[in-house]
Amino acid sequence: MQTEEIRNFCIIAHIDHGKSTLADRMLEYTDTITDRKMQKQVLDKMDLERERGITIKAQAVTINYRDYELNLIDTPGHVDFAYEVSRSLAACEGAILVIDAAQGVEAQTMANIYLALEHDLEVIPVINKIDLPAANPDRVKEQLLEIGIDPDEAILASAKNGTNIDKILDAVIERIPAPQAGADQPLKALVFDSFYDSYQGVIAYVRIMEGSVKKDDNILLMSNQKSYQVDEVGYFGPDMTPKKELTAGEVGYIISGIKDVRNCRVGDTITKKERPAAAALPGYQKVKPMVFSGLYPTDNSDYEVLKEALEKLQLNDASFTFEPETSEALGFGFRCGFLGLLHMEVIQERLEREYDLDLVITAPSVEYNIVKKNGDVLKIENPALFPDPAEIAEIKEPFVNAEIHLPEEYVGQAMELCQDNRGEFADMQYIDQDRVTLSYKMPLSEIITDFFNQLKSRTRGYATLDYELKGYEKSNLVKLDILVNGELVDALSTIVHDDNSYQEGNYLTRRLKEVIPRHMFKVPIQAAIGGKIIARANIPAMRKNVLQKCYGGDITRKRKLLEKQKEGKKRMKQVGSVEIPQEAFMAILEREENA
Numbered sequence: 001m002q003t004e005e006i007r008n009f010c011i012i013a014h015i016d017h018g019k020s021t022l023a024d025r026m027l028e029y030t031d032t033i034t035d036r037k038m039q040k041q042v043l044d045k046m047d048l049e050r051e052r053g054i055t056i057k058a059q060a061v062t063i064n065y066r067d068y069e070l071n072l073i074d075t076p077g078h079v080d081f082a083y084e085v086s087r088s089l090a091a092c093e094g095a096i097l098v099i100d101a102a103q104g105v106e107a108q109t110m111a112n113i114y115l116a117l118e119h120d121l122e123v124i125p126v127i128n129k130i131d132l133p134a135a136n137p138d139r140v141k142e143q144l145l146e147i148g149i150d151p152d153e154a155i156l157a158s159a160k161n162g163t164n165i166d167k168i169l170d171a172v173i174e175r176i177p178a179p180q181a182g183a184d185q186p187l188k189a190l191v192f193d194s195f196y197d198s199y200q201g202v203i204a205y206v207r208i209m210e211g212s213v214k215k216d217d218n219i220l221l222m223s224n225q226k227s228y229q230v231d232e233v234g235y236f237g238p239d240m241t242p243k244k245e246l247t248a249g250e251v252g253y254i255i256s257g258i259k260d261v262r263n264c265r266v267g268d269t270i271t272k273k274e275r276p277a278a279a280a281l282p283g284y285q286k287v288k289p290m291v292f293s294g295l296y297p298t299d300n301s302d303y304e305v306l307k308e309a310l311e312k313l314q315l316n317d318a319s320f321t322f323e324p325e326t327s328e329a330l331g332f333g334f335r336c337g338f339l340g341l342l343h344m345e346v347i348q349e350r351l352e353r354e355y356d357l358d359l360v361i362t363a364p365s366v367e368y369n370i371v372k373k374n375g376d377v378l379k380i381e382n383p384a385l386f387p388d389p390a391e392i393a394e395i396k397e398p399f400v401n402a403e404i405h406l407p408e409e410y411v412g413q414a415m416e417l418c419q420d421n422r423g424e425f426a427d428m429q430y431i432d433q434d435r436v437t438l439s440y441k442m443p444l445s446e447i448i449t450d451f452f453n454q455l456k457s458r459t460r461g462y463a464t465l466d467y468e469l470k471g472y473e474k475s476n477l478v479k480l481d482i483l484v485n486g487e488l489v490d491a492l493s494t495i496v497h498d499d500n501s502y503q504e505g506n507y508l509t510r511r512l513k514e515v516i517p518r519h520m521f522k523v524p525i526q527a528a529i530g531g532k533i534i535a536r537a538n539i540p541a542m543r544k545n546v547l548q549k550c551y552g553g554d555i556t557r558k559r560k561l562l563e564k565q566k567e568g569k570k571r572m573k574q575v576g577s578v579e580i581p582q583e584a585f586m587a588i589l590e591r592e593e594n595a
């Protein structure tokens with residue numbers, strides 16, 4: 001294909017503004033996919049994604065329209081996956097910016113515009129959902145003007161009803177530049193996603209920036225210098241369709257017997273072994289997990305199953321890490337690293353659903369840098385492993401720059417919430433008459449607790465949040481330990497700010513009293529810092545055996561009750577003589593709401 005007839009673009013939008021629906025309509029309109037084959041939102045392939053209505057992995061599809069080859073690259077819609085968004089944008093020359101006609105410009109819209117400008121993309125604004133009674137396209141146009149986008153360029157559309165889909169496709173051809181590419185240069189292919197298939201190995205989703213690639217070529221991954229022979233190249237139509245060659249400007253896939261996505265990471269450059277490119281494409285970054293938690297099977301005999309499941313998941317997700325960990329309380333499990341809380345929930349759900357595992361997952365933690373008095377520096381992401389306070393000279397924790405975008409009327413509530421979470425005010429900007437962006441410096445550990453939910457509830461769902469890592473800074477932190485029935489439960493230890501430690505200790509003991517079931521004996525719950533008890537609550541002993549509630553002879557009722565008890569045992573962990581439910585490990589996350 002001549003590069004003049006190729007257009008590479010993506011759709012960017014704030015969550016729920018209609019990106020996937022618009023993509024579906026474009027595929028239908030161009031007969032890329034037949035009605036019969038059309039599943040709602042084809043581009044969101046994973047079941048989980050479809051259920052939750054979120055896009056996690058970037059996907060691609062080639063659309064033929066008016067003798068042009070239009071390559072649509074779908075981008076993830078959540079802050080946890082910001083790096084994948086950035087790599088997808090690097091594979092495009094233009095972007096359709098979808099804005100909900102009723103909601104208007106939101107935090108993610110702004111973040112996306114900045115990203116698009118950074119990658120020098122031609123932006124086509126689309127004001128979507130004009131069918132809604134609350135649609136106010138004129139207001140959105142005013143907002144566009146205020147953020148420096150020509151409102152006359154906006155296309156009014158309804159992805160739901162299929163209104164003006166042709167206009168959007170025409171704009172892609174007319175406004176987005178064709179790729180500038182040298183087909184006779186050495187190969188440079190940008191990996192913008194990779195996927196593991198149990199039959200074919202790793203499938204690299206690529207944009208050919210320069211040169212060309214075909215079957216039997218020897219390719220080289222520039223970040224790790226590993227080489228492979230190409231088995232197949234092709235495009236997404238949207239199913240994988242083999243092709244003789246992929247040439248400069250095109251988007252497609254390369255299969256080459258790579259066995260692990262960690263060897264073919266998003267952002268890497270593929271070149272040819274015989275005639276390598278002089279330099280890799282810019283911007284490659286190995287993504288690092290920011291949030292860590294322990295994963296333990298409720299049934300210890302499931303350890304091997306969990307290990308295999310984690311290995312399989314990792315084949316497909318290079319940003320997720322795990323290593324074996326032992327907890328005195330929970331036994332053998334794994335310390336896992338995630339990009340953020342959504343990523344953690346997705347992995348947990350997949351493990352439970354696809355591998356039928358019952359898991360206990362400990363409260364997420366960030367990675368702390370600890371400088372010991374003897375000069376040693378430790379990086380610790382498991383509170384249980386913190387050294388003795390007497391040995392610690394200084395603790396540093398990660399801070400983020402948080403941006404909150406919200407209607408002006410909720411500014412007071414949002415500011416109060418940020419302050420309660422150790423936020424430090426940085427800036428406040430008006431986006432238009434009644435919308436504001438608040439900037440705060442905050443500890444990452446506060447953001448990964450219940451912050452986002454709190455923010456949503458205090459602003460009646462109107463606020464949006466974005467954050468990026470700023471760096472490590474010194475903080476006055478202490479480890480709060482929990483003792484259940486006199487025994488220290490390492491998996492319940494958390495790191496808290498010294499100023500709040502008494503309040504946290506009190507809250508946690510009270511909350512644990514509520515969630516840990518009664519036993520035949522009294523169970524004291526204590527909170528301690530450095531061996532000193534700071535709070536205590538008692539779970540009274542159970543008075544009656546549950547079975548005594550039943551009438552003597554009614555065996556079916558008895559069985560039902562026993563089954564119900566068994567059901568309730570799921571996600572419970574026996575620690576010493578006490579059973580601790582999953583909720584207990586997450587209690588720390590809800591603390592603000594209940595404190």
Ligand SMILES: Nc1nc2c(ncn2[C@@H]2O[C@H](COP(=O)(O)OP(=O)(O)OP(=O)(O)O)[C@@H](O)[C@H]2O)c(=O)[nH]1
Nearest residue numbers: 015016017018019020021054055077129158159160
């Ligand atoms: N009324 C109306 N609803 C729409 C329109 N386009 C999308 N929607 C609805 O808006 C909701 C969100 O649409 P999606 O296409 O899933 O949004 P998205 O931007 O892909 O969301 P993420 O994948 O989470 O980023 C869905 O319930 C759609 O049915 C439209 O033109 N009109």
